[in-house]
Amino acid sequence: MSKPVVAIVGRPNVGKSTLFNALAGEMISIVKDTPGVTRDRIYADVTWLDKSFTMIDTGGIEPDTSDIILAQMREQAQIAIDTADVIVFIVDVRQGLVDSDSKVADMLRRSHKPVILCVNKVDNFKKMEADVYEFYNLGLGDPVPISAVSKLGFGELLDEITKNFPSVDEDESEDERPRIAIVGKPNVGKSSLINKLLGENRLIVSNIAGTTRDAVDTVIKRNGNEYVFIDTAGLRRKSKIKEELEKFSIIRTVTAVERADVVVIVIDASEGVTEQDAKIAGIAHERGKGIIVAVNKWDAIEKNDKTIYEYTNKIKEILSFMPYAELLFMSVQTGQRINKLFELIDVVIENHALRIATGVLNEIMAEAVALQQPPSDKGKRLKLYYMTQVAVKPPTFVIFVNDKELMHFSYTRYIENKIREAFGFKGTPLKFIIRERKGDE
Numbered sequence: 001m002s003k004p005v006v007a008i009v010g011r012p013n014v015g016k017s018t019l020f021n022a023l024a025g026e027m028i029s030i031v032k033d034t035p036g037v038t039r040d041r042i043y044a045d046v047t048w049l050d051k052s053f054t055m056i057d058t059g060g061i062e063p064d065t066s067d068i069i070l071a072q073m074r075e076q077a078q079i080a081i082d083t084a085d086v087i088v089f090i091v092d093v094r095q096g097l098v099d100s101d102s103k104v105a106d107m108l109r110r111s112h113k114p115v116i117l118c119v120n121k122v123d124n125f126k127k128m129e130a131d132v133y134e135f136y137n138l139g140l141g142d143p144v145p146i147s148a149v150s151k152l153g154f155g156e157l158l159d160e161i162t163k164n165f166p167s168v169d170e171d172e173s174e175d176e177r178p179r180i181a182i183v184g185k186p187n188v189g190k191s192s193l194i195n196k197l198l199g200e201n202r203l204i205v206s207n208i209a210g211t212t213r214d215a216v217d218t219v220i221k222r223n224g225n226e227y228v229f230i231d232t233a234g235l236r237r238k239s240k241i242k243e244e245l246e247k248f249s250i251i252r253t254v255t256a257v258e259r260a261d262v263v264v265i266v267i268d269a270s271e272g273v274t275e276q277d278a279k280i281a282g283i284a285h286e287r288g289k290g291i292i293v294a295v296n297k298w299d300a301i302e303k304n305d306k307t308i309y310e311y312t313n314k315i316k317e318i319l320s321f322m323p324y325a326e327l328l329f330m331s332v333q334t335g336q337r338i339n340k341l342f343e344l345i346d347v348v349i350e351n352h353a354l355r356i357a358t359g360v361l362n363e364i365m366a367e368a369v370a371l372q373q374p375p376s377d378k379g380k381r382l383k384l385y386y387m388t389q390v391a392v393k394p395p396t397f398v399i400f401v402n403d404k405e406l407m408h409f410s411y412t413r414y415i416e417n418k419i420r421e422a423f424g425f426k427g428t429p430l431k432f433i434i435r436e437r438k439g440d441e
Contacts, residue, residue, distance in 0.1 A: 003045070004053045004165045005083055005255050009108075010090035011100060015120040018148040019090065020044070020057040023158075043254045048158040051165065054258055056084065074107060081111040083255045086164045088116045088157075089140065093131050097138070105138040114164035118157060119143045123150060177219075178349045181230040181260035183253050183284070185276050188268045189296045192332045194218055194231050197341070222342055230256045253280050261393065262290040262348050262427075264341070269297045269311075269329070273318045281319050288394035290348035290428045291325040294341065299331040324420070326427040348427035353392045356423060361387045361397070368418040375408055382406035385437055387415075396431040407434045 008016045024044035043056045058079060081087070089108055091101050108115045119135055122128050122145035135143040144160055146153035182190045197220055218229045257263055263284040267277055284291050293315060301307065312327060319325060326344050330337040365387045374382035383402040390398050399415070401407050412432050419430065 003258055004051075004085040005056060005258070006046075006053050006086045006088060006161055007056045007058060007079070007084035008088045008090060009058055009104070011092070011098070014090045014092040014095075015148040016057055016090055019088075019118075019120065019146070020055060022148055022151055023055060023154070048162055051162040053085075053162070053165070054254065056254065074104065078107070079252070081108070081113055083252055084113065085166055086114045086116065086161055087111075088118050088161065090118045090120050091135055091138075091143075093119050093122050093128055093145070096131070097134050102138060105140055109139060115140050116157065116160050116164070117141060117143045119145045120148050122153070123147050125152070175228075177226045177228050178262065178345070179217075179228045179230060179260045180262045180264060180345060181256040181289075182264050182266060183256060183280050184266035185268070185274065185280075188266045189332045190231060190266050193264075193266060193294075193296070193338075194229055196332050196335065196338055197229070225346075227342075227345065230260055254283055257284050257287055257289060260289055261352060262292065262345055264292045264294050264345075266294050266296050267315075269295050269301050272311075273315055278318060281322060281325070285322045285429055288429055288431060290352040290394075291322060292341070292344050292348060292427060293319070293325050293327050295327065295329045296332055298329040299334050299336060322429065324425060324427060324429060344427070351425050352394060352428040354395060354423065354425065354428075355392060356389055356395075356419075358388045360422075361389065361419070364418055364422055365399075365415065368415055372414060375406060375411055377406055380406065382411070384415075390433070391431075394429045394431050395425065396433065398433045398435055400435050400437040402436065402438075404434050404436050 008020055010016050023046050043054055046053055046055050087108060089105065091097070105117075117135060117138060117140040119132050122132060125145055128145070132143050132145045144153065144157050146157050182193060184190055198218065218231060220227050220229060257280075265277060265281055265284065267273055281291070281293070295311070295315075301311075308329060311329075315327060316323060326348060328337060328340060328344055330341065332338065365384055369384055374384060376382065380403065385400045385402070387397055387399045390396050397419075399407070399412075412434070416430050416432065419425065
């Protein structure tokens with residue numbers, strides 16, 4: 001079951017990013033950025049009591065004229081409506097109710113999505129009570145007063161957000177069918193790929209609307225197995241504001257990746273891996289998904305006997321943070337190697353859910369330690385006591401050691417490589433948790 005998505009919408013300077021950063025910073029620790037993941041984080045995982053959700057910031061609009069502000073706010077609101085389960089609409093108590101707030105409120109009201117009206121910059125709830133009441137005129141229910149800077153009113157806001165999460169559909173929670181997200185930049189052939197897969201198999205079961213989102217899930221049956229394909233294509237509206245839209249298409253990618261087991265990143269062979277491809281790959285890697293990099297339009301490339309080798313090296317170099325990713329060179333137009341995609345998907349699904357017995361893991365670890373002595377610092381040497389697998393999707397391992405500080409990243413990578421030598425784990429990231437065990441010195 002994927003996490004609910006909460007989008008923050010509002011005019012410039014009402015405090016969207018301040019609220020986003022405060023909640024993200026308070027609720028989660030943002031791990032150091034994976035190469036390729038954008039530094040201005042526009043999404044974060046937040047946990048409140050027993051509920052977790054993905055929060056999206058649609059900030060970053062600073063235009064000059066009110067016309068452009070309204071156009072871009074409508075764009076933001078539309079993205080939020082398309083992708084979010086709950087929308088947080090932020091207004092500014094100091095500026096009061098302005099015309100563009102009313103116009104965006106109309107759109108949000110008509111969306112029939114849960115909208116939380118959040119009145120920011122309320123530093124004194126008693127004194128500013130009358131100013132908050134003004135926002136009842138938007139017709140979006142009770143305003144929730146907060147101060148993002150002073151972190152006031154967060155509890156009430158988060159209660160209100162989580163109260164509106166969709167109830168878990170039992171059918172969906174028990175749906176064991178593998179989910180595959182087809183992601184990538186616009187015009188690389190994502191929709192054509194899905195159409196081709198449908199055409200090849202001619203056994204489409206149904207088109208089901210993608211839960212609460214606008215993406216359409218397509219069920220494809222092959223060799224007796226059903227696969228749910230999540231298509232992020234065709235969701236981009238035309239707009240002059242290219243940079244903002246690039247950010248927004250990443251938002252849609254995050255929501256698709258969140259729901260998938262395996263992510264197929266489609267790349268245009270003639271362009272190579274672009275910065276946006278690397279960002280998308282980084283998101284999938286960070287989320288621990290199985291990954292296939294599908295290089296489309298391969299038929300359009302002039303080739304010699306070294307082309308595929310050189311191209312592979314180039315991709316591995318740019319996506320060096322995910323050396324495990326499976327690569328496929330194909331052409332949707334000619335149908336070249338399209339059937340190979342299903343074979344790869346099956347391999348990655350299997351690896352993503354693979355469990356290894358504890359005894360076998362500890363044999364691999366003992367052998368690895370014998371081959372390469374663990375590092376030491378100031379006379380103290382790292383000792384590895386025990387390793388066990390605690391989860392799948394992605395496979396997650398806990399290693400018990402005498403001192404966490406001594407377990408360098410490079411030694412963890414060495415142990416990972418030894419596990420991969422033994423079991424492959426193609427197409428799936430592996431996650432390691434290092435725990436200290438005292439008293440075994």
